[in-house]
Amino acid sequence: MAFNATLEMNGSDAKITLSGELDAAVAEQFKATVEEAATHNPTNLVLFVNNLGFMASAGLRVLVFAKQKMGQRVSIYVIGAHGPVLNTLQVSGFHQAVYLQDSYPV
Amino acid sequence: METRIDFYPTHQHAGYKLRAGKHFPFGASLVPGGVNFSIFSRHATASTLVLYNKRASTPLVEIPFPDAFRIGNTWAMVVFDLDYETIEYGYRMAGPWDPIAGHRFDPSKVLLDPYAKAVGGRDVWGTPPDWSQAFPHRGRLVFEDFDWEDDRPLETPVEDLIIYEAHIRSFTAHPSSRVKFPGTFAGLMEKIDYLQSLGINCIELMPVFEFDEFENSRPSPLEGETLYNYWGYSTVGFFAPKAGYAATGALGMQVDEFKNLVKQLHKAGIEVILDVVFNHTAEGNELGSTISFRGLDNQTYYMLTPEGYYYNFSGCGNTLNCNNPVVRNMVLDCLRYWAAEYHIDGFRFDLAAILGRDPRGAPLPNPPLLESLAYDPILGKCKLIAEAWDAGGLYQVGSFPAYGRWAEWNGKYRDDLRRFLKGDMGMVGPLAQRLQGSPDLYGGGRGPTASVNFITCHDGFTLYDMVSYNDKHNETNGEDNRDGGNDNHSWNCGTEGPTDDPAINELRQRQLKNALTLLMVSQGVPMLLMGDEVGRTKRGNNNTYCHDNLLNWFDWNLLDENADLLRYCQHIIAFRRGHKQLRLGYFGNTVWHGTRAEDADWSAGSRVLAFTLDGRDMGDDAFIYVAANAYWDALPFVLPSLPVGTTWHLAANTGMAAPRDISALGEEPALEQQGSILVGGRSVVVLVGR
Numbered sequence: 001m002a003f004n005a006t007l008e009m010n011g012s013d014a015k016i017t018l019s020g021e022l023d024a025a026v027a028e029q030f031k032a033t034v035e036e037a038a039t040h041n042p043t044n045l046v047l048f049v050n051n052l053g054f055m056a057s058a059g060l061r062v063l064v065f066a067k068q069k070m071g072q073r074v075s076i077y078v079i080g081a082h083g084p085v086l087n088t089l090q091v092s093g094f095h096q097a098v099y100l101q102d103s104y105p106v
Numbered sequence: 107m108e109t110r111i112d113f114y115p116t117h118q119h120a121g122y123k124l125r126a127g128k129h130f131p132f133g134a135s136l137v138p139g140g141v142n143f144s145i146f147s148r149h150a151t152a153s154t155l156v157l158y159n160k161r162a163s164t165p166l167v168e169i170p171f172p173d174a175f176r177i178g179n180t181w182a183m184v185v186f187d188l189d190y191e192t193i194e195y196g197y198r199m200a201g202p203w204d205p206i207a208g209h210r211f212d213p214s215k216v217l218l219d220p221y222a223k224a225v226g227g228r229d230v231w232g233t234p235p236d237w238s239q240a241f242p243h244r245g246r247l248v249f250e251d252f253d254w255e256d257d258r259p260l261e262t263p264v265e266d267l268i269i270y271e272a273h274i275r276s277f278t279a280h281p282s283s284r285v286k287f288p289g290t291f292a293g294l295m296e297k298i299d300y301l302q303s304l305g306i307n308c309i310e311l312m313p314v315f316e317f318d319e320f321e322n323s324r325p326s327p328l329e330g331e332t333l334y335n336y337w338g339y340s341t342v343g344f345f346a347p348k349a350g351y352a353a354t355g356a357l358g359m360q361v362d363e364f365k366n367l368v369k370q371l372h373k374a375g376i377e378v379i380l381d382v383v384f385n386h387t388a389e390g391n392e393l394g395s396t397i398s399f400r401g402l403d404n405q406t407y408y409m410l411t412p413e414g415y416y417y418n419f420s421g422c423g424n425t426l427n428c429n430n431p432v433v434r435n436m437v438l439d440c441l442r443y444w445a446a447e448y449h450i451d452g453f454r455f456d457l458a459a460i461l462g463r464d465p466r467g468a469p470l471p472n473p474p475l476l477e478s479l480a481y482d483p484i485l486g487k488c489k490l491i492a493e494a495w496d497a498g499g500l501y502q503v504g505s506f507p508a509y510g511r512w513a514e515w516n517g518k519y520r521d522d523l524r525r526f527l528k529g530d531m532g533m534v535g536p537l538a539q540r541l542q543g544s545p546d547l548y549g550g551g552r553g554p555t556a557s558v559n560f561i562t563c564h565d566g567f568t569l570y571d572m573v574s575y576n577d578k579h580n581e582t583n584g585e586d587n588r589d590g591g592n593d594n595h596s597w598n599c600g601t602e603g604p605t606d607d608p609a610i611n612e613l614r615q616r617q618l619k620n621a622l623t624l625l626m627v628s629q630g631v632p633m634l635l636m637g638d639e640v641g642r643t644k645r646g647n648n649n650t651y652c653h654d655n656l657l658n659w660f661d662w663n664l665l666d667e668n669a670d671l672l673r674y675c676q677h678i679i680a681f682r683r684g685h686k687q688l689r690l691g692y693f694g695n696t697v698w699h700g701t702r703a704e705d706a707d708w709s710a711g712s713r714v715l716a717f718t719l720d721g722r723d724m725g726d727d728a729f730i731y732v733a734a735n736a737y738w739d740a741l742p743f744v745l746p747s748l749p750v751g752t753t754w755h756l757a758a759n760t761g762m763a764a765p766r767d768i769s770a771l772g773e774e775p776a777l778e779q780q781g782s783i784l785v786g787g788r789s790v791v792v793l794v795g796r
Contacts, residue, residue, distance in 0.1 A: 024191030057249075057359045058191045064251045091292040091353050094365030097253050 001053065004007035004034040007073045015104075019051035030059065034066045045070055046104050048078030055088050063092035067097055111615075112642045113138045115186050119169045126175045127210065132439070133221025133345070134195060134247055140186035141247060145197055145219060146179055146432060147403040153181040156216050159359075160192050160245065161362045165216075168198070172586065191358075192213030193316060194226055194244035194518055195219065199402055206414040208405030216241040218343065218398040220436060223248035223443075224361060225316040227272065231289060231350035232334075232654065235320055243318070243342050250447055252365045259376050259451045261487050262307060264555045265691045268626075268679055269379065271563055272276060273337065273658065274314060274351045277636060279473030282662035287353035291367040296707075298582075304639060304672075305679035308377040310454055312564055314351060314364065315380075316343035319654075323390055329582045333652040337597040339456060340388040341423060342397060344440045356419075368449050377451035380444060384428055384437050385460040385496065386420035386763065392715040394423055406432055406714040409465055417467050421458050428461045434475045437461075440518060452489025454515070459500040462507060469500055473507055480509035488759030491515065491558055503738040504547030508556065513631065516557040523561050524572065524595035527620055529538040529736045530789070532710040537734070538698060541717065543629030545693050553692050558629035561621050562638055565591070565647045569638035573617040574603060579646030582653070592688040603646060616788055619674050619760040619767065620734070623790045624654055627732050629690055639675035640664035670764035677768040681757055681792065684771040687724035694724055699733075704745040713737040718746055721784030735785040744782045745793070754780055754793045763787025771774065 003020035022030060030094035035046060045066060049055075067076060076098040081089055089095040122394060123274045126133075128143045135142045143155055153176075155169045159749035171181040196218055201211030219223065222245030228235065235242060264599065278285045278293030283294040301309065301522035317620065321335040338348065352360035368378050387407075389400050399407035408427040409417040411645060416424040428432050444450045460471035479490060494506040494514045503517050526533040527569035539546045543554020562569045567578075576598045578589045579632060600610045625632045636642070637660050642648050650657045665672055682688050698717035706715060717731035731754065733743045740761070745754060759767060770774065774794055785791050 021454065024189055027191070030636060053283075053477065056191065056357055057362070060359065060362065061249055061251065064249075064253060067253065068251070082143070087286075088357065091366065092359055092362035093369060094253070094362075097255075 003059075004030065004080060005030050007037055009040050009042070012043035014040055014044070015046045016046065018047040018063055021054040022052060023054070023056040026057040027056075027058035027062050031062045031065060033064060034069065035075055038069055042074060044075050044077060046077045048079045048104075049085055050084050051080075053083070057086045060088060060092055060094060061063050063098070075099060077104055079100055081095075109346050113140070118171055120167050122167060122169060123186040125167065125184050127184045129177055129180045129182040131221070132180070132344060133223065133244060133618075136190060136247065136249065137184060140184045141188050141190065141193075141607070142182065142184050142236060142514065143195070144182040145402070146748040147201070148179045148406050148432070149403055150199040150211060152200040154198040154213075155183060155185070156196045156198055156241075157185070157188070158194040158196075158241070160194055166193075169331065175355060190247040190249070194246055196241055196244060197402070203664055203726050208410045209412050210400050210404040211397070211553075212396065212401055215396050217401045218243045219245040219398070220398055220437070221345055221727070222246065223344050224347050224358065225346040225349065226358070228316070228318055228320070229349045229355045229358070231355075232319065233515065248361050254360060254365070254369060254449065257369050257372050257449055259445070259449050260375070262377055262451075263691070264631060266683075266688045267308045267377070267489075267631045267680065268309045269308045269310050269558065269631060270301065270304070270636060271310045271312070271560075271633055272393070272636040273312040273564065274620065275336075275654070276658040277660050279654070280656070280659040280661050284662070289351070290353040290575065291351055292353040292501075295370050297368050298370055298376070299626060301376055302374050305676055305683060306634065307375055308379060308451070309371065310379040310381060310633065312381050312460070313329070313338035313341065313383055314348050314524040315341045315382070316346040316348050318342050318388055326582060327613045328582050331655065333584060333655050335652070336654050336658065339383050339651070340386070340418060341383050342388045344384075345443055345711055353554075365448055370450065377489075379452040379454055379491070380450055381456060382441070383456040384426055385457040386422045386424050386426055390423035391416045391418065406430055409463070409467060416784070419463060419467060419496050419498035419500070420457055425463075425467070425726055426459060427465050428475050429464055429470065429473060432477060433442045437475060438478055440483060441479065441513050442482065445484050445488055450488070452491065454491040454493065456493055457496040458506065459494055459496040459502050460498070460620050463500070469608045476507045476512065477509055478572060480511040480671040480709070489513065489732060490711045497725065504544070508552055513556045513558055515563070516540075516547070516559055516630065517555070518547065519557060519559045519628070519630070520542060520561055520563075521525050521593075521595055523621065523624060526713075526734070526736055527617060528595065528597035529713055529738070530714070533736075534715045535708055538696075538717075539714055540704075541624070541628050543690070543693060544597055549693065555631060557692055558633050558760045559625060559628050559630040560633040560635070561625055562635040563633065567594055567596055567640050567646075568644050569618055569621055569634060570614070570641040570643045571648070572621075574598050577646070578648040579603075579672065580649055581659070582647065583649060583651075590647070594648060597677045613788065615671060618671060620788065620790045622678055623732075623758060623760060624734060626678045626731070627688055627792065629688070629694070632682070636660060640672050641668040648795065670767075673764065674768050677770060678758060679769045685721065685728060685730060685794075686726040687728075687730060688721045688723040690724060693721065697746070699743070699746060701741050703744045712745075716743055727796065731793040731795065733783070733785045733791045735787065737787060740784050740789075742782050742784050743791070747779065748795045752775070752795050754795050756791070759786075759789065759795045761789030762793070
């Protein structure tokens with residue numbers, strides 16, 4: 001399944017919906033979407049990953065980049081993580097730097 | 107950043123854009139737009155960077171370093187527009203093949219970068235490798251963007267440490283661990299609560315640097331299962347965490363996973379000490395494989411005989427030439443990297459006596475590597491612990507060059523405690539030394555914290571086996587029971603191995619508690635072997651270096667089966683942590699007793715010793731009295747008198763059945779008889795006066 005990242009601004013929420021497999025080949029595409037979101041100065045960065053089947057190290061690197069790029073003032077929500085994506089977030093410790101939720105808003 | 111003039115390409119090769127690189131730091135570093143590669147060889151005549159797509163059998167490209175990219179004995183080059191996620195790299199080095207002169211250059215081989223921060227090739231533990239692979243261990247690129255938040259090394263005072271020696275895979279590989287990712291860093295993370303409940307505050311991890319579990323792997327001659335290089339005391343990549351220990355190793359995320367483990371342990375108040383093996387490498391002797399150092403610059407990295415063979419002070423085929431200045435710097439760079447990038451709290455150096463030998467093997471009076479480590483700024487607060495002996499016969503327990511920093515695994519503590527516990531004659535005097543923190547060894551200004559006290563460690567019997575076997579039983583190692591030490595100072599309590607005899611099993615439990623108690627009331631730094639708190643057995647095997655099975659795995663069912671022992675261990679650890687006078691940073695005043703107060707029997711036939719510590723001078727308002735009776739019958743001990751208004755309370759009595767064998771800290775019942783106490787045969791009593 002081809003990777004896709006779409007950005008939607010909703011007030012102070014920057015919502016990015018990810019699908020497919022997030023590997024090194026497409027990480028730049030994800031990064032560009034995050035950078036575009038940052039230009040809108042959101043309060044919350046909300047990543048919908050329900051349909052993301054896999055996230056390689058490169059994908060995690062973009063999440064780290066997003067946290068550093070947005071700074072402390074922006075809360076990052078990861079919505080619908082499951083399976084390998086959830087495992088990756090948990091064992092790397094990144095789940096502690098974001099809000100892992102099943103839905104948004106709760 | 108992309109506009110910086112120093113990051114524009116100046117050269118091209120096969121479509122790859124290049125420029126002269128930065129010579130420091132060595133290794134592969136991510137720079138704007140590319141990757142900086144820097145490699146050392148004093149005797150090579152040319153160097154070629156070899157790039158692969160991940161797991162490909164043939165190179166993506168080979169890029170010879172232009173002459174202009176060499177300064178001194180280092181080659182450095184930036185390659186632009188590489189995909190850091192999919193690239194693997196190595197080097198070909200040209201130079202003389204002249205083994206007698208120490209040179210073994212072979213440009214047909216692709217070599218692993220000694221500074222590689224991640225190594226591919228053994229990504230998933232136990233997956234049989236492709237033996238035809240010409241370049242089995244490959245450098246990979248690493249991002250150092252882990253979010254540590256406010257974490258840093260804990261800097262727990264060394265006298266307060268209680269070390270727990272563990273093996274990553276063994277800790278959770280057993281199905282009874284019920285963790286999501288057995289045998290991994292992530293698996294250990296799920297067991298942090300258990301470590302906290304035990305009360306330890308430092309975990310010492312057996313080797314986690316990249317190694318090859320398939321080095322010298324072979325089928326067991328008895329059972330046919332594969333025997334591995336399981337413990338990992340044979341390093342392939344000194345800067346890389348073992349990928350096969352990571353649940354995410356197949357994704358190349360072992361760096362993140364291990365850093366997260368350290369971070370979570372720190373949050374739980376637990377320090378992390380790494381067992382590091384700088385005495386030799388995985389390349390073996392002249393018949394061994396060429397992975398890295400042998401082909402990069404054999405004469406620099408290894409101690410060689412005048413005939414060009416390998417000195418073998420490690421017992422593993424070769425000896426790293428640690429007091430060569432280049433190798434010394436590599437060791438320093440490595441440990442600085444682990445301290446700075448992984449927030450590691452300390453290091454235990456395997457066969458550390460080797461680190462004090464000169465390039466021909468002679469012991470140095472002032473070893474520059476040991477001095478450099480002691481005074482290094484980044485390592486300035488790290489614990490440095492030496493296994494102060496080597497396989498070449500250099501034994502330095504008590505005399506390891508310390509520079510005010512180094513502690514030692516106290517092998518004499520192990521031997522003397524074992525001999526006292528089994529009832530050997532003439533052991534009361536040595537026991538007194540060990541209980542005080544070994545002033546006979548560390549009295550010259552080093553203090554008791556130079557002594558890491560242990561009765562068991564990964565080498566040798568577990569504590570349960572120490573009281574269950576007289577002799578080693580290493581047949582399953584496939585070496586006709588010749589391997590492993592013979593000086594175990596163990597006693598089986600009446601029969602060899604498992605038994606249904608309740609008297610023997612009761613005695614064994616008592617001896618286990620005796621050992622744990624004496625360990626926890628000794629000055630110095632106690633170290634507990636993984637599983638000893640629940641009576642883990644290796645079935646009498648005292649050298650399980652090769653077993654990926656029940657002989658090494660922690661069976662978590664033992665928490666229920668030996669719940670009394672676990673409870674005892676938790677309480678005796680809490681007792682130590684609750685009494686400052688047991689954790690002095692200096693040699694304090696101990697008053698010795700025998701069965702009569704202030705009248706210790708130091709004769710060769712004596713098997714009893716007691717002592718008191720007056721906490722009023724030691725940051726604690728309690729008195730502590732410990733009586734150890736290694737005689738086979740019960741003996742009455744006259745108690746020393748206490749100041750008016752204070753009374754003796756029973757903290758522990760290994761001669762009593764659970765749960766009366768030990769009390770929770772602060773809940774010790776007062777003794778009915780304040781003048782004396784009957785200490786059972788082969789028992790230890792601990793009282794607290796308050």
